[in-house]
Amino acid sequence: MKTSGSGSLAIVFSILPFVCACQTTKSDATVKVPTIENSQDEALSRSVREKLTNTSKLNLGTVNVVSSNGTVYLTGTVTSLDERQQAAKIAWNTPGVQTVVNTLQVKK
Numbered sequence: 001m002k003t004s005g006s007g008s009l010a011i012v013f014s015i016l017p018f019v020c021a022c023q024t025t026k027s028d029a030t031v032k033v034p035t036i037e038n039s040q041d042e043a044l045s046r047s048v049r050e051k052l053t054n055t056s057k058l059n060l061g062t063v064n065v066v067s068s069n070g071t072v073y074l075t076g077t078v079t080s081l082d083e084r085q086q087a088a089k090i091a092w093n094t095p096g097v098q099t100v101v102n103t104l105q106v107k108k
Contacts, residue, residue, distance in 0.1 A: 041067040070098030
């Protein structure tokens, strides 16, 4: 039995819109950043903030850091996508951090 390549091609084109939509859809969800930290949260935030500030190659001293139960929230504005990614990486590599919520915006 001979199969036609057009059947396979039809399947690819039928799922293509779904694949593309997943990659280009922007979420309108908002993140609620905690406003109160307990002493353990404050210590974790301070530790992340110190690591961000002591990064010599990047300017991450203006990143706002708030923690809640092991979740670190990064907010504010950075000058490049690389700075945004590095800030998250630094936060993840800080002992005690269980989750990082990175809402840093890149200046245009």
